[in-house]
Amino acid sequence: MIGGAPQEHGEKIADFPSYPAAQKAVTRLIEADIPAKDIAIVGRGIRSVETITGRLGYGAAARSGAINGILLGLLFSALFVLGTPGAAVQLFAGVMLVGIALGMLMSLIVYAFLRRKRDYSSITQLIADHYEVTVLPRSIHRAREVVGGRVGPAAAAPVAAPQQTPAPAPAPAPQPAPPLDAEPPRYGERIDPTPGDTPPAS
Template identity: 35%
Template sequence: MTQAFTQQTTFSEPQGRAQLPTLPSGWPIGSYESYSEAQRAVDHLAGTDFPITDVTIVGVEPILVERIAGRMGWSKVLTSSALSGAMFGVFLGLVLSLLNPGAGLVPIIVGLVGGIGFNLLFGALGYASSKNKRGFISQSQLVARRYDVLAQPRNAEKGRALLADLAARSAFTH
């Protein structure tokens, strides 16, 4: 049996040796357009006496989606660098002031100025070294066209019946 996102070892394998990736096994008992629908189906199975450890959710036809969040320019690079440097510097200054209570606000101010300075320098160098090849900010996400719920053959028919019951109840509530 395969469980998504886990590394299982058997007693015959030496401890510490990573198991190679394998394709999931089982028969399809449901197919859904979104991961949340597949999760809802598995939650339904978990609420019954169904052996939930025999279930796997498989994303079919994975796609990398990159959503553009905005433009990237010198002003945005320097602003975000200064803000993140300020937060790190204040944190570091607070830690140092806790270690030396008699120092007052000096460690916090030094941490703030140092954090801003170093982050501005490294942010500017990083952006300049990319030669402005990427003029936007984005977030990447791996999604699938559909999500199949698989169960081991010994329980597949029972799983299909339970999910068909869920689908029938969902049709009446909408």
């Protein structure tokens, strides 16, 4: 619906890159008994894309008018058949031809007026970068359970990884004892023995 007062869309519960994916999410929500009027699909980053389908010309305009004229002729023929059940087949065919001629004529007239503005046919589409599924606050909790999956109370708790005990550091190697001459004296000064002080061997 275009125009009117802006309506509340609710809170976003999911984000999808394409419109069909958002439609599937809405289908799941409705199947879960969530009120449809509480759900909305909001397109973000809307842009207009015009795809060129071909070049216009009098021939293309005539073909397009002929196709529309066939539908117009079928409508007129149905009205004639309902009005006169005993109508001949020639009348039916004549009405069809008149409808085709009218369709071609109208298409050529329209093209003659628009030929100076554009010489091509195109299809315009509105495309969004992504689509958000929103739900009103009164149904937000249930909707999140449906879209995101319910976590039950008996869900297994994550198992903690076992802690590895660090290996004991190797004991330091024993240091060699210093020579007695290098050891400082405990009391007073060290007096080196002279050769004369050595007692004679017995």
